[in-house]
Amino acid sequence: MSTITDSAATSARMARSSLLGDIKAVWTRETLTILRDPFSLIFSLIQPLVFLGLFAPLLAGVADDGLGFGSTLQFFLPGVVVMITMFGTSMTGANLQFEIMTGAFERILATPLARQALLIGRALKELTPLVVQALIITLVAVPFGFDLYPAHIVLGLLILGVFGVGVGALSYALAIATRKNEWAFWAVQQSLLFPLLILSGMMLPLETGPDWMQALSKVNPLTYIVDAERVLFSGTFDDSAVVYGIVAALVTCAVGLWVGVRTVTKSIL
Amino acid sequence: MIHTQQLTRTFESGKETVEAVRGIDLDVAEGELVAFLGPNGAGKSTTLRMLTSLLPPTSGTATVAGIDVTADPAGVRSRIGYIGQKDGAGHNYRVWDELLMQGRFYGLDKQRATERADELLGTLDLEGMKMRKVSTLSGGQKRRLDIALGLIHEPALLFLDEPSTGMDPQNRANLWDHILRLREEFGTTIVLTTHYLEEADTMAERVVVIDHGRIIADDTAEALKAEQAGDRITVTVSADDLPTTREVVGQAGTEVEEVPADGCAAISFRVDAGPVALPRVLHALGDKGVAVNAATLKQPTLDDVFLNLTGRSLREGAEA
Structure with missing residues (x-):
């Protein structure tokens, strides 16, 4: 049976744990909810397809530029990928709030896991199905005249991943801040999400919008992400929009993690 | 195992500063079974949270399992077990998954985590619950699973925050059987908070009475009763x-x-x-x-002790 030496060995193993290992452990636990309940994944895959299938034809009609449906898809699909990323990662906190309420979060806080790993692991879990979703809608779009650039898409998804971790961390912090009243989480999440999405030019181009909208879109980090994704999905690496997108993703990620870790260490559950 | 000096915690609530814990000096030796007894809001849980490194102290120091809580909180966490007031196991998870993940969180390799999870399911009468979803377990089963989660890495020091709150007498007795056996077999040092007088009286060897963020008495239940009430x-x-x-x-x-x-x-x-x-x-x-x-x-009961010390009763329903 267990002896003191056993415990000493245990401590030695613990000492070797790394941030990366911690992130993987948190991600694995979170991902188990998807693995154990695949229906939620299947359902979430259908949603962006419906959106793409119903919205893109309308947009093609409005923006009749003579280049055909393929061109509309080229504009619209990267936007949908960004949108599902925003939907998914901004909800990171909702799952967390449930675990704050039941007590599982406190138990996990009491383990030696690195605080950053708690945030990053959870955000990455929300990103995991998104990668699958993004790949599926991209492949589905190909027969309709969408041009596929795999290497560019990989970079595009990486930028989205970094950005998504930042958004997830902010959502996480919001969940902790609003842990006493659940509705407040949704109120803040929803009232931020849609203005950010619309003001990024994700759904409709902003060039035709009023000046104030264009000005606001300049300070919206999401704008730079959307622009970078459009450029990348159309097969260009060599564009300043890609650099701006990377910078916007890194800044969002850094701010998100800073706010998130601060909130975790300062709050009393 | 535990050594604190003038451990203090204040909270800012609006413009007011609430002194939850006001200068606690405490020493707990290896193998002790200590209960923090006091009314709700006395500062028991806040003290426990500082000792488990979940909450940084405002001032003062605490060394837990040989490690300073402020300097190396993760080091403290890896050496202690903590069982909180609410359900530790995630409701949407399977029992087995949670046990294995908990092992991984503490850095156990897969084989060791599997061994420990199997052992604990056995000792805590949870065999056959492996594949059950946590939300479908009964209250008593959930509590035992929480204990299993807290013990996966064989900590030498275990903290329990109000372990038996809301349990029926039978489940409470069952829980205590498990805690006492753990202590007998492994010499685990146990620190718990409770506001159940009988529990502190019959189970703990040492009772630390906390009120308004201070330790107002610290001795065996017998000695406290003899000295304070008679x-x-x-x-x-x-x-x-x-x-x-x-x-x-x-x-x-x-x-x-x-x-x-x-x-x-x-x-x-x-x-x-x-x-x-x-x-x-x-x-x-x-x-x-x-x-x-x-x-x-x-x-006398510990309530008489508390009454004598503070002029108030600890009984449930009595206004603190």
Whole structure:
């Protein structure tokens, strides 16, 4: 049976744990909810397809530029990928709030896991199905005249991943801040999400919008992400929009993690 | 195992500063079973949170399992087990998954985590629950699973925050069986908070009474009761025998109180060892020809101790 030496060995193993290992452990636990309940994944895959299938034809009609449906898809699909990323990662906190309420979060806080790993692991879990979703809608779009650039898409998804971790961390912090009243989480999440999405030019181009909208879109980090994704999905690496997108993703990620870790260490559950 | 010096925690609530814990000095040796007893809001949980590194102290120091909580919180966390007030296991998870993940969170490799999870399912009577979803377990089963989660890495020091709150008496007794066995087998040091008087009284070897963020008493339950309250004997005699009784009682005990009634009187007094004193007093009264109508011995509870220390009762429902 267990002896003191056993415990000493245990401590030695613990000492070797790394941030990366911690992130993987948190991600694995979170991902188990998807693995154990695949229906939620299947359902979430259908949603962006419906959106793409119903919205893109309308947009093609409005923006009749003579280049055909393929061109509309080229504009619209990267936007949908960004949108599902925003939907998914901004909800990171909702799952967390449930675990704050039941007590599982406190138990996990009491383990030696690195605080950053708690945030990053959870955000990455929300990103995991998104990668699958993004790949599926991209492949589905190909027969309709969408041009596929795999290497560019990989970079595009990486930028989205970094950005998504930042958004997830902010959502996480919001969940902790609003842990006493659940509705407040949704109120803040929803009232931020849609203005950010619309003001990024994700759904409709902003060039035709009023000046104030264009000005606001300049300070919206999401704008730079959307622009970078459009450029990348159309097969260009060599564009300043890609650099701006990377910078916007890194800044969002850094701010998100800073706010998130601060909130975790300062709050009393 | 634990050493604190002037451990303090304040909270800012609006413009007010609330002093939740005000300078706690505490030493807990290896293998001790200590209960923090006090009303809700006394600072028990806040103290526990600082000791488990979940909450940084405002001032003061705490060394837990040989490590400073402020300097290396993760080091403290890897050496202790913590079982909180609410359900530790995620409701949407399977029992087995949660146990294995918990092992991984503490850095166990897969094989060791599997061994430990199997052992714990056995010791905590959770065999056959492996594939069950946590939300479908009964209250008692969930609590036992929480204990299993807290023990996966075999900590030498275990903290439990209100472990039996909301449990029925049978489940509570069952929980205590597990905790006591753990201690017997592995010599685990256990620190818990409770506001159940009986629990602190019968289970803990050492009771630390906390009120308004301070330790107001710290001893074994027996010693606290003997010092702070003491046993009280009450004898009822007829009014004629009262003078003789006063004389005998005056020699046998202290803090004598008289409650006169119709033709007789109840005299109560404090003695050191009630069960020994009672027959002696009755004998002495008999020798002097006093006919005792009724005699009762009341041994104090920790509530009497708390009442004596603070002037308030700890009983549930009593306003703190």
